[in-house]
Amino acid sequence: MTFQHKMAAHCESGTxxxxxxxxxxxxxxxxxxxxxxxxxxxYFESKKFPFPTFVVRNRPGQIRTGVAKRIxxxxxxxxxxxxxxxxxxxxSLLAAGNPVACQTDFFYMxxxxxxxxxxxxxxxxxxxxxxxxxxxxxxxxxPTLAELDRDSLVKARFAGGSFSPRGFIFYPVSIPGxxxxxxxxxxGIRSAAFNMVxxxxxxxxxxxxxxxxxxxxxxxxLARDVDHLSHEIMKINIFLEDQGTGGAGFRFxxxxxxxxxxxxxxxxxxxxxxxxxxxxxxxWREISLFAARxxxxxxxGSDRLGELGAMINARADDEELFFRDLLxxxxxxx
Amino acid sequence: xxxxxxxxxxKEHQLILYVEKKDGSxxxxxxxxxxxxxxxxxFWYKRKKLxxxxxxxxxxxxxxxxxxxxxxxxxxxxELASRVRMSTRKVKKHLTTRHFGAITLxxxxxxxxxxNVSLVNLLQVIVTDKKNLKVIEEKTxxxxxxxxxxxxxxx
Numbered sequence: 001m002t003f004q005h006k007m008a009a010h011c012e013s014g015t016x017x018x019x020x021x022x023x024x025x026x027x028x029x030x031x032x033x034x035x036x037x038x039x040x041x042x043y044f045e046s047k048k049f050p051f052p053t054f055v056v057r058n059r060p061g062q063i064r065t066g067v068a069k070r071i072x073x074x075x076x077x078x079x080x081x082x083x084x085x086x087x088x089x090x091x092s093l094l095a096a097g098n099p100v101a102c103q104t105d106f107f108y109m110x111x112x113x114x115x116x117x118x119x120x121x122x123x124x125x126x127x128x129x130x131x132x133x134x135x136x137x138x139x140x141x142x143p144t145l146a147e148l149d150r151d152s153l154v155k156a157r158f159a160g161g162s163f164s165p166r167g168f169i170f171y172p173v174s175i176p177g178x179x180x181x182x183x184x185x186x187x188g189i190r191s192a193a194f195n196m197v198x199x200x201x202x203x204x205x206x207x208x209x210x211x212x213x214x215x216x217x218x219x220x221x222l223a224r225d226v227d228h229l230s231h232e233i234m235k236i237n238i239f240l241e242d243q244g245t246g247g248a249g250f251r252f253x254x255x256x257x258x259x260x261x262x263x264x265x266x267x268x269x270x271x272x273x274x275x276x277x278x279x280x281x282x283x284w285r286e287i288s289l290f291a292a293r294x295x296x297x298x299x300x301g302s303d304r305l306g307e308l309g310a311m312i313n314a315r316a317d318d319e320e321l322f323f324r325d326l327l328x329x330x331x332x333x334x
Numbered sequence: 335x336x337x338x339x340x341x342x343x344x345k346e347h348q349l350i351l352y353v354e355k356k357d358g359s360x361x362x363x364x365x366x367x368x369x370x371x372x373x374x375x376x377f378w379y380k381r382k383k384l385x386x387x388x389x390x391x392x393x394x395x396x397x398x399x400x401x402x403x404x405x406x407x408x409x410x411x412x413e414l415a416s417r418v419r420m421s422t423r424k425v426k427k428h429l430t431t432r433h434f435g436a437i438t439l440x441x442x443x444x445x446x447x448x449x450n451v452s453l454v455n456l457l458q459v460i461v462t463d464k465k466n467l468k469v470i471e472e473k474t475x476x477x478x479x480x481x482x483x484x485x486x487x488x489x
Contacts, residue, residue, distance in 0.1 A: 007364060009350040029362070030352065047412040107407070108450065113347055115370070115377055119407055119417075119448075143348050143364075151473070155447060160417040227380045234377075237369050242349060246362070252335060252352035256360040278354060282335055292369055296376050 003099045003128045005138040005145045009246030009253055012063045013038060014140030015101045015124040020073065022099055023172045027071075031264075034257030035184045036066025037191035039250050041319075043203045043212040048162045051222060051232050054212055054239060056249035058195070060103075060122035060163055064170060066191070070184040072176040079166040083158050086167030087150075091130055093171070099128045099138070103165035104156035109139060111146035116242075121163040127153070141244060185261045186333050192254075193327035197320060206320045213312035217305045226298050233308075234295035237288040248288070251281030269329055273322070280318045287311050342366035381406075389459065398434035399456050400425075403449040418444040443477060452480045 003022055008014025013033040020027050033039075038057050045052045058066070068075050080086035093100045106123035129136040133150045148156075157167045196205040203211050223229035239249070246253035255278035262270035290311065294304050337353045344366025353363050388405055391397045404414050415425040420441065427433035428441075439453075446453050452471050460469060466487040471480050 007348070007350050009352060009362065047410055048416075049413075050408050050410050113370075115374065115381075116347070119409060119413075141349065155450070159448075160419055161413050162416065164416075227383060230376075231380050234369070234373065241351075242367050242369055244349075247335060247340070247351040247353070252360075256352045256362075259360045274360065278335075278360070285335060292373055296373055 003126070003138060005128075006140075007143060008140035010038075010057070010244040010250070011124045011140050012057075012060065012122075013253075014244075015126050016064050016067060018126055018138065018140075019099065019101055019172055020067075020175070023175050025073070025175045028260060030253050030257035031185075031260055032063065032067050033250070033253055034192075034261065035070050035188040036063040037188045037195065038063050038066075039192045039254045040195055041205055041208045041212075041249075043208040043215065045215075052215060052219070053235075054208070056240065056245060058192075066188065070187050071179045071181075073172055074174040075170045076173045077168070077170040079168050081166070083154055083167070086157060086169075087154060089167075090127060090169060093169070094127060094130045094135075098171055099126050100169050100171050101126050102153070102157055103168040104153070105159035105161075105165070106156075108152040108156035108159075109137075109141075109146075109148065110152055111137070111139070111142060111148065116141075119159070119161065121159055121161055121165055123156075181261075182265055185265065186330055189261075189326060190330035193323045193330060196323040197327060206316050206323065209312060209316035209319060213309040213316060216312065217302065217309050219305065220300065220302075226300065229300050230295040230298050233291050233300060236291035237295075240284060240288045248281035248284040251277055251284055255281060267333075273326055273329065276322055280315065280322060283311075283318065284315055287315065337363055340365050342368045342371055344368075344371035346370070395431045398429055398431050400434065400445055401429040403445070403451065403456070404429065407449060409448075414445075414448065417448045420444075439478065453478060454480060454482070 001022065006018060008017060008029050010033070013029050017027060017029045017032045036058070040058045041054065041056055043052070043054045064075060067073065078089060080089065090100055090102070102125055103121070104123050104125055105119055105121050107117050107119045109117060109123065126138040127135050128138050128145065134147045135150065135153050137146045137148045139146055157165055159165065199205050201207065219232060220229055223232060241247055255274045258270050258274035258277060262268065262274060287308070290308060294300060294308070335351070335353050337355050340351045340353045340363055342365050347367040347370040348364055349367055350362045351365055352360060354360055385406065388397070388402045392399055392402050411425045411429065412422050415422040418425065428437055442453060442456060446456055468485045468487040470483045472483060473480055
């Protein structure tokens with residue numbers, strides 16, 4: 001069967017969805033994202049990052065493992081110590097006609113525009129075919145199937161550093177005959193809401209959003225100069241909108257998940273929650289646009305950054321209320 | 335977000351956004367990147383300035399070419415060390431001109447893999463005042479040897 005390439009909002013949820021669709025399971029990207037408890041927030045400062053950063057999704061790999069656990073799909077997963085063995089395993093699977101998902105370093109995806117390519121080892125693509133020395137790749141961020149030379153794919157699959165892929169590949173081997181969507185959806189919702197409001201870690205969930213609001217005011221002290229600060233502030237927009245989130249840091253995709261779930265389970269409570277998170281997403285988007293604007297104008301004084309911090313803090317208030325209500329709702333539906 | 339607010343006409347960088355459609359349903363739409371369309375010039379301005387600033391430091395001998403690429407590719411010494419399979423201490427030394435001279439060819443090759451540049455480009459930059467020149471680097475089976483093809487491009 002020919003692999004159907006489709007753009008998706010996010011690389012991991014898009015790749016998992018495409019492979020499941022190819023294997024015969026009709027499921028949407030928002031359902032995969034929601035069931036796997038993809039929505040998240042974390043603010044990080046680490047020696048591994050040149051500047052403080054934040055993430056708006058769960059840990060890389062958890063979309064696959066979350067959906068596998070909750071709907072009962074079985075994925076075959078492999079990592080490799082040797083480049084040769086990893087390459088051989090991929091080629092053998094492709095020769096047998098199996099599309100295979102690979103974890104890669106995004107930097108080497110040379111079919112994408114230069115300005116978006118950064119070193120990050122958690123980009124997922126589906127390799128569909130090998131033609132001579134070139135791989136045909138379905139990348140959720142590319143409008144069409146792309147070609148990637150062997151050298152680049154090897155470098156991307158075996159890059160070192162944080163979250164080193166070590167040639168990681170996966171593909172579904174069995175899909176359950178019937179799926180208990182009610183159980184899967186509510187389990188995913190409870191897990192996501194718990195992560196957002198109950199984890200006792202100061203940089204995760206709503207606490208992470210508050211930390212971000214507090215710390216962004218101090219970013220000028222960490223920047224080399226005003227252009228560097230502008231670059232980092234404008235990256236807030238990229239992380240929320242452009243870097244594979246479906247908009248507003250996955251909040252729009254999560255709203256779509258709740259809406260689909262409400263239709264699937266015939267549950268009006270979920271419909272109400274989907275409208276609420278869509279509105280919260282709209283306000284996250286205001287932050288994105290504000291960050292891009294002040295970054296471009298180099299209008300980055302303490303008053304302006306204070307304004308940005310206050311906007312982020314207000315989102316923390318919104319999300320605390322929303323995810324507490326969602327958790328309560330999830331518990332009541334057990 | 336309403337569908338009409340998501341619509342950005344920019345074919346060079348397309349992405350998927352989830353929106354509220356006209357009929358009130360939620361779903362994906364393919365659209366152009368708002369930030370790329372409106373702010374890409376500013377991105378390239380800052381990038382070029384950063385390249386010039388750090389190239390100036392390389393020229394003055396204040397930093398090594400490894401430091402130059404590390405900053406441009408937004409890596410830290412710790413992350414770079416993990417990628418080139420060396421200690422952070424050693425990588426920090428390689429960022430200075432003084433210790434760069436003591437680096438082995440094999441170590442240099444590891445940095446080239448990460449930065450995705452050829453060995454020779456870690457030791458020089460190509461500058462020309464001619465426009466429309468096409469510069470192509472051709473790899474050979476020898477990892478330490480590349481062929482540089484310079485030709486006049488179409489006017």
